[in-house]
Structures are given as C-alpha cells and as structure tokens.
Amino acid sequence: MSHSTLAEIAKADFKPAAPLVDRELNPHALIAKYAVRGRIPTMAEQLKGTLQSDPDALPFDKIIAANIGNPQQLDQKPITFYRQVLALIEYPDLLKNENVTKIFPHDAIDRANEIMENLVSVGAYSHSKGVLYFRKTVARYIEDRDDHPADPDDIYLTAGASSAVNYLLSLLSNGPETGFLIPIPQYPLYTASLALNNATVLPYYLNEEEKWSISAADIQKVVAKAKEDGVKPRSIVLINPGNPTGSILTAEGIAEIINVAAEHGLVIIADEVYQENVYEGEFVSVKKVLRDLQKIDSVKYADVQLASLHSTSKGMIGECGQRGGYMELIGFQESVLAQILKLASISLCPPVVGQALVSLMVNPPHESHPSHGPFRSEKLGIFNALKERSHKLYLAFNKMEGISCQEPQGAMYCFPQLTLSEKAKAAAAEAGMAPDEFYCAKLLENTGICTVPGSGFGQVPGTWHLRTTFLAPGTEWIDDWAKFHEKFMKEYDN
Amino acid sequence: MSHSTLAEIAKADFKPAAPLVDRELNPHALIAKYAVRGRIPTMAEQLKGTLQSDPDALPFDKIIAANIGNPQQLDQKPITFYRQVLALIEYPDLLKNENVTKIFPHDAIDRANEIMENLVSVGAYSHSKGVLYFRKTVARYIEDRDDHPADPDDIYLTAGASSAVNYLLSLLSNGPETGFLIPIPQYPLYTASLALNNATVLPYYLNEEEKWSISAADIQKVVAKAKEDGVKPRSIVLINPGNPTGSILTAEGIAEIINVAAEHGLVIIADEVYQENVYEGEFVSVKKVLRDLQKIDSVKYADVQLASLHSTSKGMIGECGQRGGYMELIGFQESVLAQILKLASISLCPPVVGQALVSLMVNPPHESHPSHGPFRSEKLGIFNALKERSHKLYLAFNKMEGISCQEPQGAMYCFPQLTLSEKAKAAAAEAGMAPDEFYCAKLLENTGICTVPGSGFGQVPGTWHLRTTFLAPGTEWIDDWAKFHEKFMKEYDN
Known part of the structure; x- marks a missing residue:
C-alpha cells in the first residue's frame, strides 16, 4: 500500500490509453x-x-x-386485492395494527398472514427456484387448468418470463451449430438472446392468411434443411397466444408440433404469457396436450422436454414492473436441471415481491370472500x-x-x-x-x-x-x- | 392446421429421440x-x-x-421507514384513505406521495435505465458522498448489483483473448460470469498478511504477463470493502490502481456494495478518487472508464430479496453506452419496487421528521x-x-x-x-x-x-x- 499523496501518485509518467469503442465489444x-x-x-x-x-x-x-x-x-388500474396483499407483506407490522381492519378486507389480511407464515421476509434472498409456498400455489393452478398433476419441484419462479428465456437459451446454446426454431413473426427477445448466445435462428413462418397458424409440415422442412446445413435443431419456441400475431393454437395443432419435437428431441419452449388474454376460442397449454398424448402413448412421448413460461406482466393483471414469472420444466434429465438451477443461483433469486404476485395471480380471492366481488x-x-x-x-x-x-x-x-x-x-x-x-x-x-x-x-x-x-x-x-x-x-x- | 384428433395424431409413426444430457449444453x-x-x-x-x-x-x-x-x-429486521413507503406505493389507494395517518407517520406518507407524483405505477415497465426521479436521488447521494457532481443520466438502476455485473461482463467480453483482472479471493459471481462469457480470468492475488491489500505493482505484472500471452486486459474488478476478505482500500491505494487502469485502458468495475459496512477506517469511492485525480491532471485521467456498483442487499438495509441496485457509468464512449442500454432494454426494466428502495436507501428520512429517530x-x-x-x-x-x-x-x-x-x-x-x-x-x-x-x-x-x-x-x-x-x-x- 502506498504512502504517497494523490498529487504524487498523479505525477506518474505514463501515456493514457484511449477509451473503448463499440467495435471492440462482444x-x-x-x-x-x-x-x-x-x-x-x-x-x-x-x-x-x-x-x-x-x-x-x-x-x-x-x-x-x-x-x-x-x-x-x-x-390500466392494478387489481386491488393483489396490491393490498403486497402492501401488507411489504410492511407486515400492519398485520398487527389495530386499525388494519378499517383499511383492508379480511381476506387480504388472511392471505398476507398465510404468506408470512411461509416466508421469512420479502427482503431475504429466497431459494433460487423461489419460495416453496409460492411454487406450491403455482402447481395447484396448473393442475386445475390442465386436469393433470403438477409438481412444485418442477416450478422455477423467475423475474418475468424474459429471465426464463435468457436462462434457457443460454444453457441450450452450444455455438452456431445449435439451431432454435423461432416463429416469424416473433417477439424479438428470442432472436436477441440467440444473437447474444451465438446460436442459429431457424425461422419458421406463420401462415398469415390462415390466422397466422403453424404448419407442422413446414416445421419438419425447417428441421430437415437445418440438418442438411450442419445445424442441429435443439429447441422450438411456440408463442401461444401469439405475439405479435394474436393467434391461438388448437390442441391438435399443438399435438402435431409435439410429434415433431418428440421425433427430433427438440426442447419445446412454450411462451404462454398471454394465456388469460383470449378473446376468441380457447387457450390450451402445451403441458396439457403433452400429458394427454402421454396417456395415449406413454413410451413415444416419455422424453419430450417442455419449458412452459408464464408471467405477471400480461393477462388482466398487467404488473410488468413487478417482474414476476415462472417456468414449469417437464421431461428434462437431472443433469440438465442441475445446470438450470446453477444459472438461477448465480442471479441469487427472483424478486420476492414478484414471486408473491405470481402466487396471487394463480390463487385469486375465494368466491365466498369479500374481495371476490370487486x-x-x-x-x-x-x-x-x-x-x-x-x-x-x-x-x-x-x-x-x-x-x-x-x-x-x-x-x-x-x-x-x-x-x-x-x-x-x-x-x-x-x-x-x-x-x-x-x-x-x-x-x-x-x-x-x-x-x-x-x-x-x-x-x-x-x-x-x-x-x-x-x-x-x-x-x-x-x-x-x-x-x-x-x-x-x-x-x-x- | 390439423383436423385429426389427438388419438389419431398420436399414431404417427416415428422413433422418439433421447432427451438432452448435460454434456450437450453450452x-x-x-x-x-x-x-x-x-x-x-x-x-x-x-x-x-x-x-x-x-x-x-x-x-x-x-x-x-x-x-x-x-x-x-x-x-435482521427491515428498516421500518423503507417498508412503510414501499407498502404505500404498492397500494397507493392508502394515501387517500382517511385512516392512513393513524397507521403511517406523515413523512412516510409525504415520501410516498412524492414518489407517486413521479411514477405511473410500480406495475408499469419503467425506462430501461430506471425511473428518472429515482436516478436523480441516486445522483444527489453520490454528490453528497463524494463532493463531486453526479449526473442522473450516468445512473442505471439494476436488479441488484449482480445484474450490473452480468451486463458489463457480457458486453466487455470478446472471446478468450479478452482478460479481466479479478482479485483472488473474489466473489464468485465474477468468475462464473466470465466462464459463461468465455473470457479469460487474470487473477491478481490480495496480500493476506497485509490485511488483504492490493499491490499496484502486482497488477502491472499481471497486465504485462497477459499481454505476453496474447490476452488483452480489458477490465479490472475492485471489490471494496472486500468480499470475502473484509478489507478496505485507501484513497491512495485506489489512485495507484487508477494509474494502471488509465495506462492500459482498463475499465474499472468497482463493486462497492458494502460501502456502508465499514467497522474500521473509512470508505472512499473509486469515483471520488478518480474525480480528485482528474482535478490534478485533467488530460491524463480524462478517459478512465469506471462502472461503480451499489445495491440494496447489503449495508444496514439488507434487502436482498427486493433486488435493487444501481451502477454509475463514467468515461464511456456514447457508442458503448448505447450497447449497455440495449442490453438493459432486452431485460425490459429492473423491478420497480427495488428501484424505489434504492431511492429510499440513498435518501433517508430528514432529521426534522418523525421517522428520523426510529x-x-x-x-x-x-x-x-x-x-x-x-x-x-x-x-x-x-x-x-x-x-x-x-x-x-x-x-x-x-x-x-x-x-x-x-x-x-x-x-x-x-x-x-x-x-x-x-x-x-x-x-x-x-x-x-x-x-x-x-x-x-x-x-x-x-x-x-x-x-x-x-x-x-x-x-x-x-x-x-x-x-x-x-x-x-x-x-x-x-
């Protein structure tokens, strides 16, 4: 350690280097x-x-x-019940305040108490996968939605769906010989993240004239062409409901894509963040269709790998700034899951308030409770x-x-x-x-x-x-x- | 789009592929x-x-x-004033409730009102750099701390300091020929992120016998050796106060490292997240020392590039789960800043509640107000x-x-x-x-x-x-x- 003054140190004789310019960057x-x-x-x-x-x-x-x-x-106004519970868990002393019932409905108070029984503090790092209690509520939601079991261990809470996409694409990319089937048009996070990871985009075009639908035959052609070109197709991204197209896939349409994925070992990344924004027709999750197919043929579909993503940013909740989201991972090998968990650990944990909001999104006020009406x-x-x-x-x-x-x-x-x-x-x-x-x-x-x-x-x-x-x-x-x-x-x- | 049933689709004749194993990953x-x-x-x-x-x-x-x-x-209990304000901005209807003054002190209410005048909602995506009002409070804090001007435009709010580290290392890495000087021992986020980005770690050892101090002469040697080996030193990470060592750098010690950085065009990444955890001696920021040196010699130090990081996770605030943080970027070319902003945009924005907490951390209750005592x-x-x-x-x-x-x-x-x-x-x-x-x-x-x-x-x-x-x-x-x-x-x- 030096004993000189700053003025002496500044006398050092060297030629300063020029600053970086963009072309020197990654x-x-x-x-x-x-x-x-x-x-x-x-x-x-x-x-x-x-x-x-x-x-x-x-x-x-x-x-x-x-x-x-x-x-x-x-x-768009935030939904009151969600914000009431979040306020209470941000400042849990409120729960012990004698005036709290003058301000908050009892089911918001009860819910906040339930959360605080399962959470040390929104200010503590949680498990890298998120707080177990929140993951359990997500699993229950998926079970109700799909009529198939869901395991809290398969749920990874994330900072919005973007962070899930970043983990997955980073981990699945193994240089330009790894290909990702991306719908065109697409949400540009996918191509941006693949550019960053130096992987190859394999575009599959949506059929504009037929409500932006997907053709499994087209996807087979893209896969075949990629293999000819020396690129190994690794994953297919489905955005359903579609961004930017607004289209919705049918169960049968999804099943045909699962066939392609099963045949070629493609990890399906199902971006389902708009699952509540459905104005015509019906949303069916890829998970549900996969489980239905596995019931029909448990061998052929046993090894299909699926990551399905959801978020608090869209739907009627629209809480983008809270950065809540989750992914459900199905069919991955333990060795791969360990790597995903490691990447999540390096970022420590998703925002805990956002985690709580995910849990609220999937577990609304009960019909018999005062907040249900509003x-x-x-x-x-x-x-x-x-x-x-x-x-x-x-x-x-x-x-x-x-x-x-x-x-x-x-x-x-x-x-x-x-x-x-x-x-x-x-x-x-x-x-x-x-x-x-x-x-x-x-x-x-x-x-x-x-x-x-x-x-x-x-x-x-x-x-x-x-x-x-x-x-x-x-x-x-x-x-x-x-x-x-x-x-x-x-x-x-x- | 198919008109077959799932059962028909499941009859398709193909051999399913095996699932991915870890050795196929990135x-x-x-x-x-x-x-x-x-x-x-x-x-x-x-x-x-x-x-x-x-x-x-x-x-x-x-x-x-x-x-x-x-x-x-x-x-460790969260600090009451911070949580009161966060609760109020999570549920701003409280601010209009007649009972609010029975529960919250007036300066918490005033602060929440001030924030809400500058924020559409904690549920909206903010600017990718964070909400301007919050960045202004950070700039004021830095000015008071360092006795040098700070510009809100130089402040980027982040999801904890980890996210700042990830942006910077990703952008600065240009293959294994790019070297990063990392203290050993270090916080392992640095080596993990450099591994992910396929850049080269240039370890510089801290001197355990002398309170884990840094020797500028050692750093010169590491730089020289790297250049001999064909690796271009790109950046130096300083962790001050040290993690895991608990050591603190003096202004003069920092100045000698700035000399090395100036001479070799190294971007200084100053991890200063423990700046309030000081039990012996005094914390001096790298920014302050840099500005002091620039006052002595405005030419030689003009192009020093510094990213200094702070977080809501440490100090006495200890709000890890809220994922708040910021980086101040000094001396970078516009073309480089544009790329950093683009990376931040791809992740949309840092958690807005975490942004608010950064602003609270740097702007505590005023001495004359009721929350100051507690x-x-x-x-x-x-x-x-x-x-x-x-x-x-x-x-x-x-x-x-x-x-x-x-x-x-x-x-x-x-x-x-x-x-x-x-x-x-x-x-x-x-x-x-x-x-x-x-x-x-x-x-x-x-x-x-x-x-x-x-x-x-x-x-x-x-x-x-x-x-x-x-x-x-x-x-x-x-x-x-x-x-x-x-x-x-x-x-x-x-």
Whole structure:
C-alpha cells in the first residue's frame, strides 16, 4: 500500500490509453436487436421531450405508447386485492395494527398472514427456484387448468418470463451449430438472446392468411434443411397466444408440433404469457396436450422436454414492473436441471415481491370472500375493454385502404399488413428507412401513436407490417389513425 | 392446421429421440461455478430436511446459514421507514384513505406521495435505465458522498448489483483473448460470469498478511504477463470493502490502481456494495478518487472508464430479496453506452419496487421528521451488532489452534486461513474433498453452521480458507464453532 499523496501518485509518467469503442465489444451483443425499444420508440421519447417544453409544438398533445405491452403505463388500474396483499407483506407490522381492519378486507389480511407464515421476509434472498409456498400455489393452478398433476419441484419462479428465456437459451446454446426454431413473426427477445448466445435462428413462418397458424409440415422442412446445413435443431419456441400475431393454437395443432419435437428431441419452449388474454376460442397449454398424448402413448412421448413460461406482466393483471414469472420444466434429465438451477443461483433469486404476485395471480380471492366481488368486476372490466378495443381496431384496419389485418384471437396486439405504393417506398428509401419503418415514423410524427415496424419481429421478405398494442384507453386514437392513414395514402399515391 | 384428433395424431409413426444430457449444453455454462450455493450449502439443505422430519436426529437443532450475506434470513429486521413507503406505493389507494395517518407517520406518507407524483405505477415497465426521479436521488447521494457532481443520466438502476455485473461482463467480453483482472479471493459471481462469457480470468492475488491489500505493482505484472500471452486486459474488478476478505482500500491505494487502469485502458468495475459496512477506517469511492485525480491532471485521467456498483442487499438495509441496485457509468464512449442500454432494454426494466428502495436507501428520512429517530436507532442497532460480532468472531478465530484471521474492516465476512494436519488432508482426500471443503463439511455436520470453502473464492494454491458471514444473531454459535474446532484438531492430530 502506498504512502504517497494523490498529487504524487498523479505525477506518474505514463501515456493514457484511449477509451473503448463499440467495435471492440462482444460481437454477439453488438448484433443483437430489440426493436420494441428501438428507433421508433426512441423518436417517440424525443417528441415527448418536445411536448414537455412546448405543448403546442406538435400536431398532437401526447404520445400513445402502443409499442410495448405495458398496460399500467396506459392507465390500466392494478387489481386491488393483489396490491393490498403486497402492501401488507411489504410492511407486515400492519398485520398487527389495530386499525388494519378499517383499511383492508379480511381476506387480504388472511392471505398476507398465510404468506408470512411461509416466508421469512420479502427482503431475504429466497431459494433460487423461489419460495416453496409460492411454487406450491403455482402447481395447484396448473393442475386445475390442465386436469393433470403438477409438481412444485418442477416450478422455477423467475423475474418475468424474459429471465426464463435468457436462462434457457443460454444453457441450450452450444455455438452456431445449435439451431432454435423461432416463429416469424416473433417477439424479438428470442432472436436477441440467440444473437447474444451465438446460436442459429431457424425461422419458421406463420401462415398469415390462415390466422397466422403453424404448419407442422413446414416445421419438419425447417428441421430437415437445418440438418442438411450442419445445424442441429435443439429447441422450438411456440408463442401461444401469439405475439405479435394474436393467434391461438388448437390442441391438435399443438399435438402435431409435439410429434415433431418428440421425433427430433427438440426442447419445446412454450411462451404462454398471454394465456388469460383470449378473446376468441380457447387457450390450451402445451403441458396439457403433452400429458394427454402421454396417456395415449406413454413410451413415444416419455422424453419430450417442455419449458412452459408464464408471467405477471400480461393477462388482466398487467404488473410488468413487478417482474414476476415462472417456468414449469417437464421431461428434462437431472443433469440438465442441475445446470438450470446453477444459472438461477448465480442471479441469487427472483424478486420476492414478484414471486408473491405470481402466487396471487394463480390463487385469486375465494368466491365466498369479500374481495371476490370487486376482484371479479375489476378483472372483467379490463377484459371487456381489451376485447372491445381489439375488435374495433381490427375493424378499423380492415376499412383502411392498403391495410389488412387478421382478427386477433388473443394477446394484446394487432399485426396488420401494409400494402405501400412505390412512391411511399421511394420516400422511405430516401429517408434511409424500410417502408414499414417509414410508415411508423410518419404515424408517430402525425398522431403521437408509437408502434413498432414489422421488421422488428420478422416478416416474409417483401411484405410490410407493424405491431400495435390495443391497450391505449378510449378509441379516439383509432379515429386519428384512420385520418392519418387516408392522408398518407393520398400523399404517396403513385 | 390439423383436423385429426389427438388419438389419431398420436399414431404417427416415428422413433422418439433421447432427451438432452448435460454434456450437450453450452460448455461455458457447464464450467461456471458458484460455490456460495454449491456443495456445502446443498448438504445444509438436506440436513434441514432431516431436522424437519426429526428434530432430534442431529447434534444441533437448526442450520445457521453463514454461507451467504442474507441478513433478513438471519432475523435482521427491515428498516421500518423503507417498508412503510414501499407498502404505500404498492397500494397507493392508502394515501387517500382517511385512516392512513393513524397507521403511517406523515413523512412516510409525504415520501410516498412524492414518489407517486413521479411514477405511473410500480406495475408499469419503467425506462430501461430506471425511473428518472429515482436516478436523480441516486445522483444527489453520490454528490453528497463524494463532493463531486453526479449526473442522473450516468445512473442505471439494476436488479441488484449482480445484474450490473452480468451486463458489463457480457458486453466487455470478446472471446478468450479478452482478460479481466479479478482479485483472488473474489466473489464468485465474477468468475462464473466470465466462464459463461468465455473470457479469460487474470487473477491478481490480495496480500493476506497485509490485511488483504492490493499491490499496484502486482497488477502491472499481471497486465504485462497477459499481454505476453496474447490476452488483452480489458477490465479490472475492485471489490471494496472486500468480499470475502473484509478489507478496505485507501484513497491512495485506489489512485495507484487508477494509474494502471488509465495506462492500459482498463475499465474499472468497482463493486462497492458494502460501502456502508465499514467497522474500521473509512470508505472512499473509486469515483471520488478518480474525480480528485482528474482535478490534478485533467488530460491524463480524462478517459478512465469506471462502472461503480451499489445495491440494496447489503449495508444496514439488507434487502436482498427486493433486488435493487444501481451502477454509475463514467468515461464511456456514447457508442458503448448505447450497447449497455440495449442490453438493459432486452431485460425490459429492473423491478420497480427495488428501484424505489434504492431511492429510499440513498435518501433517508430528514432529521426534522418523525421517522428520523426510529430510523437512526434501527440502523445503529444493526450496525453495532454487526461490528460487535465481527470483532468477536475475529478474536475467536485467532484463539483457535491452526486458524489465523485478518481483522475484518468492512463487509459481512471473515475469511480465516486454516492450517490443517496431514491426517486431516488424508481424510479429506479419502472423502473426495479438498481439505477446506472437508473442514466445512465437518463443521456443518457437527454444529449446523454452513460456510463456504475458500476454493469457492480462490486462494493461493496450497492454502486453505473458508468464508463465514457474521450475520447470525447471538454469539453462542461462535462458542459452538470453537468447541467443534478443538475436537476436530484433536481427531486429526498427526
């Protein structure tokens, strides 16, 4: 240890080195892309700044953040019962306060007490898989949902579904010879994480004309082609209900994909975070279909490996900022599970309040209890508004010239296709943008509506789309969009 | 989409593939190690299960989890003011409730109101860098601490410090030719994350005899040797106060390391999560020393790149499960910052409640407000207990035959050196363990005290250590340890 002063130390004679520049960084990180917070959302942030300094500077008075599924940013209210219980476990001294019953309903108090009997503190690291009590409630939920047993030991609580995706893709990636079947269009977390992990994306295209459905035959072709190219298909990602497509898979559709997975040993990553956002048809989990198939043929389906993901960020709960989620792991070898647990351990544990929220999400107030009524009506209110707006937006798109949109069955998004004129494409090229990005930029500049170009999710080459949520309250913004669109089409008429 | 039934689909004729085994996984993930939740803690979990089914089965009645710095698991109480504010922002309807003033002090209510004026909801995704209001409070704290300006734009809120480490190491790693100077012993997150990122660890040894100090001359040698070997040193990690060593760096010691970093363009990663756990001497931040040096020579130190990390998990706050933290980034090029922001965006945002807790940690109740008194006495109570136990444990170790321990100046750990007999080493080899692991296993089996062998942190080859926290309440366990040690030394006397 030195006995010199700072002034003496600063006299040392050396030539300082230049700082790092981006091209010296991890090349896999450099190529990762995440459009949901990309160029258009960045433009929106700048416009927001403009509006803050001069509210009259732009042809609109606020930014509508339709780029990201973030319900509570767009005025969706949190569900009261959940927040009551979370407040009580954040400050458990309340449970002993004589005034607590004046403020909280008794079932919220009871639930908080039950949690605190099973939890040392929300401020302590939990087990890396999460608190056992919470995992038990998740297992019960899955049993009720699927009518098949679920084991708390198979449940890993996570910081949202994103963190589960990161663990899984990191662990399953073994260089560019490992391939992951990813739907196109997809949620860009998948391609970003695979870029980071230097694995190969094997795109399988969803069939837009048939409500963005999946063809098992197409998947077989992708697998065969990958093997020809020396890439070993390792995993297939299913997003159901679809993001950004809003499509929903049938049990039979899922079963055909399980056949492909069983034949080629593909780990199925079932991103089922929108399982409560179902407006048309019915959600069936991959786990349920797998267990049904195993009942029919216990040998053939014995070794199918499935990770199914859920989250507190979507559904009617919409608690993105709390970072709650879980994955259920089925069919993995112990040696693989040990590695997954190790990766989870390195991050110590998922946020404990988020864990509690997962448990609340899967275990709502009981019908006979006072919170049930308000809970039900809050949830239904959110559901009905989402369903109504999804339908209105779908109808509005299909009335706009040059836009076609599949009816959203689930999730929070429309992914309409844009047919743009040569003149619009030329203007886009001149602006240094792809045609869909150009359209999104113009939409933003004229209406304040912030969306994400289709290129951020992937699309059949030569087609152009955009993704918009239908979370923004009211329907005026839909009218504004229609007016903008008419003007745009006129301006860029060939 | 298929029109067949599941039974028909299950008739498909294919040979199912075998499931994955660990050797097919990401080889970099396979070699990553994280001993803090490794073999000994896993044994402890099993023993805990044994005690649950038969409380009399073992020579102790509970497991003392001294393997991990998890204060609230060991009965440390959360600080009331923090939890009151968190409860109010989890359930902001409380702020409008007529009974709220009967339960919460007015400064907790005021603080919660102030937060809610700057936050749409703890349930909404925030900006990827975190909520601007929270980042502003962090910047103010740093200004007060260092007596130098801090910019909220330089602050990135994170899910604990671990998540900051993961971003930084992932982005800075460019294959095995990129080297990271890591102190030995170290907190194993660093080597685990570098293993995952396939970068090269350049160990620099701390000087045990001199209170685990760092020698800048040693670091120069490590840099020179790496360059000879074709490895480009990219970054140096400083852990101050030290984990697992408990040592504290002086301003001059830091300045000499900054010289090395400036000369070789090393990014300094300053892990300063124990900055409030200081029992002897004084904590000086790397940022302060860097700014002081820049005042002396603004040219030579202009391009020093520093990431300094802090967390809500340690200190007297000890809120590990809330996953709050921040990093301050200084001196990086815009092109590099853009990449860091992109990585943060892919994970969407850090837990918002954890962000709020960071803001509370750096902005305690004002002296003139009602919460100040209780806040101060709670914090002091925790601090004094830690300081007292650290000293007792240190004294106890140095009374034990064959154990020597440096006096902990800070953090939450002792890292005593074990001198073990040949007979003990032979018994360890027979049990398939390293000598330090064997000692930790015997300690656990006999007393219930769970520690981590020195090998988990790194040590000079041929020396043996262990890490223990001094968080467990009371001092009886220290007496139990001394009794066990005497027995152990007798049993394995040569």
